[in-house]
Amino acid sequence: MQNTMLTAEAIIENARKRASEEDAKTFTDKEELSRQEAFLSLAKEQTGKLSELLGRTPTYCVVNFGCQMNAKDAEKLSGVLKEAGYEETDREDADFVIYNTCTVRDNADQHFFGRLGRAAHYRKKNPWMKIAVCGCMMQEKACVDKIKESYPYVNLVFGTHNLFRFPEYLADVYENQNDDFDPRGRKLYVVWKDTKEIVEDLPSERKYPYKSGVNIMFGCDNFCTYCIVPYVRGRERSRKPTEILREVEHLVSDGVVEIMLLGQNVNSYGKDLETPVSFAELLGAVAEVPGVKRVRWMTPHPKDMGEDVIHVIASHPNIARHIHLPLQSGSTEILRRMNRRYTKEQYLDLALKIREELPDCAITTDIIAGFPGETKADVVETLDVIEKVHFDNAYTFIYSKRTGTPAAAMEQVPQAQVKEGFDRILSAIQESARERTALLQGKVLCALAEEENAQEEGYLTCRLSNNTLVHVKGDPSMIGHFYDVRLDTCRGFYYFGTVLSENANGY
Numbered sequence: 001m002q003n004t005m006l007t008a009e010a011i012i013e014n015a016r017k018r019a020s021e022e023d024a025k026t027f028t029d030k031e032e033l034s035r036q037e038a039f040l041s042l043a044k045e046q047t048g049k050l051s052e053l054l055g056r057t058p059t060y061c062v063v064n065f066g067c068q069m070n071a072k073d074a075e076k077l078s079g080v081l082k083e084a085g086y087e088e089t090d091r092e093d094a095d096f097v098i099y100n101t102c103t104v105r106d107n108a109d110q111h112f113f114g115r116l117g118r119a120a121h122y123r124k125k126n127p128w129m130k131i132a133v134c135g136c137m138m139q140e141k142a143c144v145d146k147i148k149e150s151y152p153y154v155n156l157v158f159g160t161h162n163l164f165r166f167p168e169y170l171a172d173v174y175e176n177q178n179d180d181f182d183p184r185g186r187k188l189y190v191v192w193k194d195t196k197e198i199v200e201d202l203p204s205e206r207k208y209p210y211k212s213g214v215n216i217m218f219g220c221d222n223f224c225t226y227c228i229v230p231y232v233r234g235r236e237r238s239r240k241p242t243e244i245l246r247e248v249e250h251l252v253s254d255g256v257v258e259i260m261l262l263g264q265n266v267n268s269y270g271k272d273l274e275t276p277v278s279f280a281e282l283l284g285a286v287a288e289v290p291g292v293k294r295v296r297w298m299t300p301h302p303k304d305m306g307e308d309v310i311h312v313i314a315s316h317p318n319i320a321r322h323i324h325l326p327l328q329s330g331s332t333e334i335l336r337r338m339n340r341r342y343t344k345e346q347y348l349d350l351a352l353k354i355r356e357e358l359p360d361c362a363i364t365t366d367i368i369a370g371f372p373g374e375t376k377a378d379v380v381e382t383l384d385v386i387e388k389v390h391f392d393n394a395y396t397f398i399y400s401k402r403t404g405t406p407a408a409a410m411e412q413v414p415q416a417q418v419k420e421g422f423d424r425i426l427s428a429i430q431e432s433a434r435e436r437t438a439l440l441q442g443k444v445l446c447a448l449a450e451e452e453n454a455q456e457e458g459y460l461t462c463r464l465s466n467n468t469l470v471h472v473k474g475d476p477s478m479i480g481h482f483y484d485v486r487l488d489t490c491r492g493f494y495y496f497g498t499v500l501s502e503n504a505n506g507y
């Protein structure tokens with residue numbers, strides 16, 4: 001087990017020691033940053049000209065699909081567009097519309113192409129409109145070819161690896177071949193490569209003023225046999241702890257109270273750094289940054305999750321009492337076929353250790369129903385894990401065949417059997433979630449007021465440390481602050497409650 005006692009100062013000190021070697025290594029990143037800043041200035045000039053032509057400020061719309069990593073990427077796209085002089089809108093007939101795609105499941109693909117088809121109609125109404133597509137799907141050649149063939153009105157395509165080049169592409173889209181500025185000029189600019197570069201400090205526009213995701217690493221090396229992520233997000237690469245802590249400090253000084261550390265497989269964090277730093281050390285260091293009132297993180301892999309993470313949570317009350325621990329299947333045989341590299345028993349040991357050492361911590365999970373070869377007996381194994389762990393909640397997915405992954409070549413389960421297994425798993429999860437939520441009845445717990453409740457006027461939606469939602473009477477000025485809330489009425493998976501007092505600590 002790793003030593004978890006490294007403080008933020010110690011981590012920074014370690015990093016300083018190796019600063020001279022690292023300077024040489026980061027040179028390219030800094031050079032790339034200045035290139036992109038130069039393109040951003042060019043994009044600003046172009047937006048100025050476009051503004052004159054339109055007689056108004058041009059608008060942009062980011063349409064985001066998928067996971068937390070994509071939500072974070074969407075903030076980066078938004079930051080660049082705002083910096084270039086655009087104004088945000090949620091209308092899909094904006095002057096610059098960008099679709100940030102997801103390809104984890106098949107229905108995400110279908111949903112996206114439907115939306116992209118409708119964009120043709122908006123373009124007819126707004127001839128100045130530019131359409132860009134990026135994200136995980138665009139790392140797949142077949143998807144890019146489909147766009148080239150069937151969606152000729154798309155101006156720009158790029159993948160996740162090239163996101164940091166967005167200022168360059170943005171400027172390029174508006175560049176006419178003759179050097180005369182013509183904002184209607186079209187250019188399909190397809191480019192992607194597997195890059196190891198991590199370019200820091202490009203602008204980012206936060207969706208929420210009081211909470212923010214922070215990437216700690218990119219990519220995944222696990223190659224679970226059903227999953228497309230390693231192919232579209234590339235190999236694992238960690239950001240330096242100094243950069244992460246600098247970003248966290250900056251966010252805090254800008255009013256952020258909750259940090260969500262993001263990575264596809266956070267337990268592998270830091271293994272690729274010159275001086276390896278464990279995820280537990282980083283988590284502790286982030287929690288110790290003054291002003292950080294709540295830290296969330298996702299996603300761990302059960303095979304790599306050490307007790308050091310559990311201990312660091314136990315010793316930091318501001319680390320959320322919530323662990324999202326993807327199970328995928330409760331059957332050891334299916335886990336083997338999924339290349340998950342843990343058994344049912346190993347998962348149970350880990351989950352039950354969390355229950356023992358962090359009794360107030362919610363455990364949520366991901367489960368896939370209908371993975372190739374899954375039998376009714378395998379589903380019973382999954383139901384057994386649900387009963388033993390007593391999950392607080394779960395995302396339950398129907399297995400979706402992803403071309404290019406090993407599982408796509410395995411014999412598929414008949415649809416009717418998939419559906420039956422899915423329904424049994426879903427109802428077991430719902431029952432478990434209801435029971436766990438009901439245990440909080442009458443308690444007074446600290447909650448962060450997050451947003452106005454869309455359904456109930458005069459109510460705010462707040463989030464407990466364990467991720468449960470509670471709706472309280474309140475006004476928008478309370479958003480971004482923590483309150484001690486009494487949980488009065490359980491409504492299945494959430495509560496209605498009463499604010500008792502403000503809570504300055506966040507726990």
Ligand code: 5AD
Nearest residue numbers: 226227326366367368397398399400
């Ligand atoms: N089919 C169904 N679900 C999948 N996931 C990933 N790939 C697939 C797939 N091909 C689920 C896993 C993962 C979550 C983010 O998405 O449960 O944990």
Ligand code: SF4
Nearest residue numbers: 220222223224227229
């Ligand atoms: Fe996909 Fe497995 Fe990596 Fe998660 S750990 S992103 S499921 S390959």
